[in-house]
Amino acid sequence: MDSVHVVTVSGSLRANERAPSAALARILRALGALAIPAALALLTFAVFSPGLWGGFVEWDDQVTLYENPNWRGLSVPQLKYFFTTFLMGHYIPVTWLTFGLDYVLWGMNPFGYHLTSLVIFALGAGALYFVALHLLGTSMALTGAPLKVGAVAATLFFAIHPLRAESVAWATERRDVLSGLFFLLTVLAYLKACDASGWRRRTILAASVGCYALALLSKGSVMVLPAILILLDVYPLRRIGGPGRAWLARPAWPVWLEKVPFVVLGLAGAIVTYQAQAANLFITSLGRQPLPSRIAMSFYSLWFYIEKTVMPLGLSPLYELPARVNPFEPRFLVAILAVSALVAVLLVLARRWPAGLAVFGYYAICVAPVMGIVHSGHQLAHDRFSYLPGFGLALLAGAAAGAVARADAARTLRPAITKALAFTGIAWSFGLAVLTAHQTQIWHDTDGLWRYAIESDPKCGICHGNLGVSLSKQGHTGLALQYFTTVLEIRPDHVKAYKHLGYTYATLGEWERAITNYRRYLVYRPEDADVLNNLGAALISAKRPGEALEPLLRAVRNDPAHVFAHTNFALALFELGRPEEALRRFRHAIALKFDTPQPWLGFARTSLELGRTDAARTAHGILTMLDRQKASLIGPLLLATW
Secondary structure, three states: OHHHHHHHHHHHHHHHHHHHHHHHHHHHHHHHHHHHHHHHHHHHHHHHHHHHHOOOOOOOHHHHHHOOHHHOOOOHHHHHHHOOOOHHHOOOHHHHHHHHHHHHHHOOOHHHHHHHHHHHHHHHHHHHHHHHHHHHHHHHOOOHHHHHHHHHHHHHHHHOOHHHHHHHHOHHHHHHHHHHHHHHHHHHHHHHHHOOOHHHHHHHHHHHHHHHHHHHOOOHHHHHHHHHHHHHHHOOOOOOOOOOOOOOOHHHHHHHHOOHHHHHHHHHHHHHHHHHHHHOOOEOOOOOOOHHHHHHHHHHHHHHHHHHHHOOOOOOOOEEOOOOOOOOOHHHHHHHHHHHHHHHHHHHOOOOOHHHHHHHHHHHHHHHHHOOOOOEOOEEEOHHHHHHHHHHHHHHHHHHHHHHHHHHHOOOOOHHHHHHHHHHHHHHHHHHHHHHHHHHHOOOOHHHHHHHHHHHOOOOHHHHHHHHHHHHHOOOHHHHHHHHHHHHHHOOOOOHHHHHHHHHHHHOOOHHHHHHHHHHHHHHOOOOHHHHHHHHHHHHHOOOHHHHHHHHHHHHHHOOOOHHHHHHHHHHHHHOOOHHHHHHHHHHHHHHOOOOHHHHHHHHHHHHHOOOHHHHHHHHHHHHHHOHHHHHHHHHHHHOOO
16 A cells, blocks of 8 residues: 555656646747747837837828827726717727827827837737738648748738838828737637637637727728638638539538628628718719729729839828829729739639639728729828738738748759849848838928928829928918919819918918908808908908908808807907997807907907906906916006006
8 A cells, every 4th residue: 555655646746747847838839939920020110110209290190189189088088089089081999099098108299109009010010920820821731931931921021011101100090000900810810710619719709700890990991801701711711612612502601600790890890981981071972083083093003002012112191183083094004904914814823823813802802992982082092001901912922932931941942042032032121121111200290291292293282282281380481382382283173272372371461362362262162161260360450341241250150169250250340340249249259168368358358448447357367367468468458447
């Protein structure tokens, strides 16, 4: 009995000694598996790090972030705003949540916002590595070192490409990197679920659906993901389609049923995205761009992102949509012919090289929401629209690198050729990194951004106009006028330039020129309350208060909450010798927004005119708290009444 007891204890000790060793081995294997994606994430971070010292730019950042107080924080009012706003035609509550967190951590320091975007993007690079491992291993039967080489090449090709600079370095475009991360996690979980069974499969599939919901709430363009999952099921997973795999046969039913939650979410995302765009009047009408133009735009988009991926030169924050797209213009004809030829070749090669057609199918699905059939905005294309489509093109680059590595391992490729190809790949990657670091710095400030855009495309009317606005705000009115005039020379249909000309002339005190340009603008946009108010103010300054009443009355009718329109209406009445009516208007403006100094100044001045010194002194006291400079304008008049 004793000997048996000794043996039992000894065996237990050896088992206990082995257990920590096995656990440690698993930990080390996990850390080893994370080493490569971690290195890729760090390299990605380094390449884009020059963007950390950039500021906010006047290209939606002012509307989204630094002139918008509604999102700043994570309290109940901000949370309500995140889940209800359609600002700028987007429904992106999860993206807003990250901005709210940024504000809690960083205040309004742009560095923190760029840091968060870059960290998210670097994590996305790590996720892409794991997706590439799975898809390249499945489609090409790659294993070992060749598989890792292919996955690294795919990740680098995507992550350090200059086309990513807009999505990463532009603070507003946080929605790209965040939705892209959740998109990759959705696909990765789906691929893992396909390899699992039982409760583990159901759990991973549920996680995939959850990631997809987060992706949709980060940016609506991921609405296409259900179609992509079906494409993956066809190739490379081969779960449906193909010989002996009827699309609707009973064995295929589970494959279709598991797509139901994805399809429901995708349709909901598509509906909400369309409503958000329509609510902001961003949808381009068929009258402006008819169906033939939209077909040409679609072919152009399909070719544009392939071309810029291969040759990323002449990138710009805006590729402006022409006033009318002519399908017979050379750039559109070239795109139509190139895409048609590419599709024909891929169809011919489909049996021997199904991956080519599958990648193009993925690419076309991702481009579909932004290629022009349903169009919104001022763009013909955007660099950021290449984000999701870029994953598929990156996998092609990874497949090529993996094939070379496999051929080298099998000694079927001459060493000299292998070295030459490896050198070419490294040189290409280095070149991409240099271009990306440069492209990232273009987003450093507003002036630099639009000067670069004009260099890229001197005929971009909006680019000239945006630089003009920036210069005008800095007080460089002479230069600003030149850019606004250039806008109208390039694109007479950009009538907003008249509005900017009117405002700039008003700041110079050239009231007649300001009035002329405001009126030209109102011919095309007669309901613009801001410009109606500005016209009224210019007429008052030009000593024509009687003429100011009509545009100011239209302004307050179109926007009853327009404080400055009510204030200027009251001022015009005062100038016309109607102080009692003016006083009522000033009171109404104060009631609309109590802390606005201008109506208090008018109220104090009018009260003095009517001999109501007590009311004038009270108004002056409040005005002193709001704006001491404006209060000083009425102070001497009050002293004279003592």
